[in-house]
Amino acid sequence: MHTKHAKHPITYGLLAEFDDQHSLVDAAHRAHVAGYTKMDAFSPLPIEELHHAMALPTTKLPALVLAGGLTGALGGFLLQTWVATMAYPLNIGGKPMFSWPMFIPVTFECTILGAALTAVFGMLALNGLPQPYHPVFNVPSFALASRDRFFLCIEAEDDKFDLDDTRRFLQSVGAKEVSVVED
Secondary structure, eight states, X not given: OOOOOOOOOOEEEEEEEESSHHHHHHHHHHHHHHTOOSEEEEOSSOOHHHHHHTTOOOOSHHHHHHHHHHHHHHHHHHHHHHIIIIISOOOOTTOOXXXXXXXXXXXXXXXXXHHHHHHHHHHHHHTTOOOSOOGGGGSGGGGGGGTTOEEEXXXXXXXXXXXXXXXXXXXXXXXXXXXXXXX
């Protein structure tokens, strides 16, 4: 006869709640200085200083957008070249088949289209979106993250993470409440 074992929740990390953005930025900076590297912050509004406080790596998105724009430009130009010289060569008024100045407007528009689509889908992919579930959603107070509360989550995967030490650290940086996040 088989018996079912109760599934024990796995600790994802600790979630610290703050009342204002300045406290969150200060706590994130102090956590980075203390050696924590795997952390995330949640805020109801964009905070420019937070990126620097957490010392997040730079994004690959600008390079992707450049590549998307160049691909769009090259694709648009080559398509027009193929159409004008091979697929439908029409001699209109003695003009050359390959008249590249006529290709500039469409090439420009294809550049913009390629860059814009790469920016949108690249941003979604690099941010891991859509993400309908995240372990922090299990913490009841996290519902205030979209209204008036600010949160800092230090993940258990961090090399420096210790449940008790990290909890004391978060309390020492001014956290209003520290909750265990279970996956």
